Amino acid sequence: MSFLDYFISALFLQAGYNSALVAVGAGLLGLAGGGAGAFIFLRKRALVSDAISHATLPGVGIAFMLMVALGGDGRWLPGLIIGSAISSGIGLLMVEWITRQTRLTEDAAIGAVLSVFFGLGIVLLTIIQTMSSGRQAGLENFLLGSTAGMLISEATTIAIAGALATAFVFMLRRPMTLVAFDPEYAATTGINVRHIDLAMMGLALIVTVIGLKIVGLILIVALLIIPPVTARFWTNQVGPMIGIAAAIGGLAGYIGAVFSAAAASLPTGPIIVLVAFGFFVFSALFSPLRGGLASALRHWRFQRRVHRRQGLLALARREPIYDGFTLRILHQSGMIRPDGVATLRGKAASQKAAHDEARWAMARRILPDDSAIERYDGLTPIEDMMTQDQIDEIDRVIAEQTGAPA
Amino acid sequence: MIDNLITALGAEFVQLSLTPIVIGILGAVACALPGNFLLLRRQALIGDAISHVVLPGIVVAFLVTGTITAVPMMIGAGCAAIVAVIVIELVKRLGRVEPGAAMGLVFTTLFAAGVLLLEITDTSSVHIDVQHALLGNLESLIWFDAEGWQSLLDPAALATLPPQLPRLAVVLLGIVLFITLFWKELKISTFDAAFAEAIGIRTRALGFALVVATAIAAVAAFDAVGSIIVIAMFVCPPAAARLMTNQLGRQIGWSVVFAVISAVLGYVFAGYGLGWFGSPYAVSAAGMIATISGIILLLACLFGPQRKRTGQRAEA
Numbered sequence: 001m002s003f004l005d006y007f008i009s010a011l012f013l014q015a016g017y018n019s020a021l022v023a024v025g026a027g028l029l030g031l032a033g034g035g036a037g038a039f040i041f042l043r044k045r046a047l048v049s050d051a052i053s054h055a056t057l058p059g060v061g062i063a064f065m066l067m068v069a070l071g072g073d074g075r076w077l078p079g080l081i082i083g084s085a086i087s088s089g090i091g092l093l094m095v096e097w098i099t100r101q102t103r104l105t106e107d108a109a110i111g112a113v114l115s116v117f118f119g120l121g122i123v124l125l126t127i128i129q130t131m132s133s134g135r136q137a138g139l140e141n142f143l144l145g146s147t148a149g150m151l152i153s154e155a156t157t158i159a160i161a162g163a164l165a166t167a168f169v170f171m172l173r174r175p176m177t178l179v180a181f182d183p184e185y186a187a188t189t190g191i192n193v194r195h196i197d198l199a200m201m202g203l204a205l206i207v208t209v210i211g212l213k214i215v216g217l218i219l220i221v222a223l224l225i226i227p228p229v230t231a232r233f234w235t236n237q238v239g240p241m242i243g244i245a246a247a248i249g250g251l252a253g254y255i256g257a258v259f260s261a262a263a264a265s266l267p268t269g270p271i272i273v274l275v276a277f278g279f280f281v282f283s284a285l286f287s288p289l290r291g292g293l294a295s296a297l298r299h300w301r302f303q304r305r306v307h308r309r310q311g312l313l314a315l316a317r318r319e320p321i322y323d324g325f326t327l328r329i330l331h332q333s334g335m336i337r338p339d340g341v342a343t344l345r346g347k348a349a350s351q352k353a354a355h356d357e358a359r360w361a362m363a364r365r366i367l368p369d370d371s372a373i374e375r376y377d378g379l380t381p382i383e384d385m386m387t388q389d390q391i392d393e394i395d396r397v398i399a400e401q402t403g404a405p406a
Numbered sequence: 407m408i409d410n411l412i413t414a415l416g417a418e419f420v421q422l423s424l425t426p427i428v429i430g431i432l433g434a435v436a437c438a439l440p441g442n443f444l445l446l447r448r449q450a451l452i453g454d455a456i457s458h459v460v461l462p463g464i465v466v467a468f469l470v471t472g473t474i475t476a477v478p479m480m481i482g483a484g485c486a487a488i489v490a491v492i493v494i495e496l497v498k499r500l501g502r503v504e505p506g507a508a509m510g511l512v513f514t515t516l517f518a519a520g521v522l523l524l525e526i527t528d529t530s531s532v533h534i535d536v537q538h539a540l541l542g543n544l545e546s547l548i549w550f551d552a553e554g555w556q557s558l559l560d561p562a563a564l565a566t567l568p569p570q571l572p573r574l575a576v577v578l579l580g581i582v583l584f585i586t587l588f589w590k591e592l593k594i595s596t597f598d599a600a601f602a603e604a605i606g607i608r609t610r611a612l613g614f615a616l617v618v619a620t621a622i623a624a625v626a627a628f629d630a631v632g633s634i635i636v637i638a639m640f641v642c643p644p645a646a647a648r649l650m651t652n653q654l655g656r657q658i659g660w661s662v663v664f665a666v667i668s669a670v671l672g673y674v675f676a677g678y679g680l681g682w683f684g685s686p687y688a689v690s691a692a693g694m695i696a697t698i699s700g701i702i703l704l705l706a707c708l709f710g711p712q713r714k715r716t717g718q719r720a721e722a
Contacts, residue, residue: 044506046504050510098707102713103712103715105445105450108645110451111453111637115642116638118693119690119693119696120693122541122634125690126687126689127680144521219518221510222514229501229507233501266525267521269518273518274519277515280511
């Protein structure tokens with residue numbers, strides 16, 4: 001079977017029970033990660049999850065040693081997950097404690113906790129490597145994630161835990177939205193902001209420990225950060241943003257897992273992260289709201305309108321036009337002939353532009369406080385921004401001053 | 407007692423432990439120095455970001471040149487760090503994304519790209535792998551030709567020092583020079599950027615220079631000691647020092663002291679710690695140095711004389 005065939009069959013869950021389960025698990029994990037990450041992103045605490053993820057490592061090591069000491073082979077996934085949850089919980093509390101109790105800022109606390117816990121974890125891993133009992137092989141997969149050779153029981157554990165985390169995000173979405181969006185207001189409605197913050201971080205912790213095996217502890221933080229940043233390009237509203245973030249995370253997890261199932265030698269974590277980043281790049285370029293292409297287009301249109309307007313005003317004043325871009329635009333829209341002389345349409349349009357300009361100038365004098373004056377961009381026809389009554393009034397004043405009928 | 411000490415610090419020590427300890431100290435101090443300014447500017451995590459993006463730089467440098475010699479590696483890593491800083495700015499500005507999230511997005515993606523590049527290209531024969539990138543190889547930087555302390559005066563033996571040592575020494579010297587030359591400007595722009603701007607200091611250029619110095623320190627140390635120490639040394643010694651004093655000069659002094667203690671104790675515990683429990687094995691020196699720096703920070707958090715914010719009532 002070629003890579004593509006395998007990819008397609010895995011995409012539709014036809015490539016065996018195990019890889020289907022892994023793909024569903026990774027998808028659920030991404031769903032929960034994107035959802036939980038959205039709240040954390042809105043609360044501007046994205047990098048706390050970096051500390052949480054690195055703080056899992058000593059827990060994995062200690063859990064392994066404990067399980068070996070109790071006579072097991074040390075690789076039982078639920079046990080490792082519980083160990084990592086405890087140690088990253090301690091790491092999270094350390095970040096909180098340092099930030100509250102000392103004058104160090106949160107970023108310093110995050111950096112300190114992530115590096116020290118990670119260092120300690122590495123020390124424990126090197127001790128484990130010297131242990132004769134236990135099967136330590138595969139522990140280093142927790143660094144970068146791997147789904148190759150994953151047991152059915154492990155895949156099931158991850159899928160179930162991912163579903164639970166997703167449900168948890170869904171249940172807490174209302175209070176978390178309030179707190180993320182407006183903590184002061186949330187407090188007045190009787191929500192305990194601190195508890196909700198802790199729940200939010202708890203969710204990040206759950207996503208992290210479930211994701212350890214698939215994405216690995218160094219990269220799991222990407223699943224909490226990239227989807228919300230990406231979702232932000234598509235909407236200005238909190239509700240839809242959380243939904244979009246969850247969807248992007250879910251898709252990234254699913255597609256990434258499928259991809260790495262088709263190419264077993266590739267580590268799963270990096271692929272999932274790069275798929276998520278692909279969504280980000282696409283959004284950053286093509287989102288109609290804030291995407292680069294859309295704003296470039298807006299800028300280009302605006303520039304054309306400015307040149308067209310200035311060109312028409314110059315025609316009306318019978319001034320020569322030298323700017324090549326202006327000449328080209330006027331010619332393209334049929335306002336001037338190739339030799340630069342105004343066409344009939346051009347004459348009409350230029351008179352209208354001059355008339356509009358005169359009306360705006362007068363409007364600024366007699367209606368200086370009107371909101372339309374403040375919003376005026378120098379280009380929009382006055383009919384689009386003021387009422388007919390106002391325009392009649394402006395025309396009347398102009399007629400009075402020039403002595404000509406309006 | 408003295409005899410024991412002399413044996414412990416004898417020829418074997420010079421050959422096996424002296425150079426790793428010195429390299430560890432040089433790396434720790436080179437990172438801790440710029441770390442002080444990053445900490446005060448609330449950019450402590452720049453070191454974290456840079457040490458992650460060094461990996462793709464090294465891999466790309468290897469793919470381009472086909473060698474693992476130090477110079478292209480360091481150029482690659484340095485370029486990657488600068489690219490990352492620029493991309494973070496881009497994401498921040500164009501996407502109007504909060505700085506922390508922008509940083510997280512960029513460094514995880516670049517790290518992922520680096521890992522993937524490592525896996526899909528055949529670099530397994532070469533000794534750049536993820537483990538090495540994270541842990542460095544401090545333990546293996548031994549001085550083969552050393553025969554004792556007298557080798558320190560022997561040019562032939564000195565020529566066989568691990569190349570990381572002189573390289574890190576040069577980098578450290580450069581950083582010390584940078585900080586001394588721009589001391590006033592760095593100090594003013596760190597504490598009051600608006601005032602610095604007003605008296606004609608180019609704060610943006612200076613900020614960028616600081617990040618470049620950070621990147622150079624990170625890259626030089628990374629090669630020798632791995633990324634964990636780099637991250638830990640950027641943050642922990644300066645953070646602990648910040649809790650000791652209110653004065654920038656003294657803070658930098660404390661951070662150097664803490665960095666040196668971390669490096670020495672960390673290396674000694676890693677090499678001999680398990681031996682005291684009767685095990686013949688050693689543990690990761692990089693991990694141990696990071697751990698010690700964390701313990702120092704914890705002690706400073708508990709007992710540091712300036713651990714509270716000004717105006718906050720000290721608890722009885």
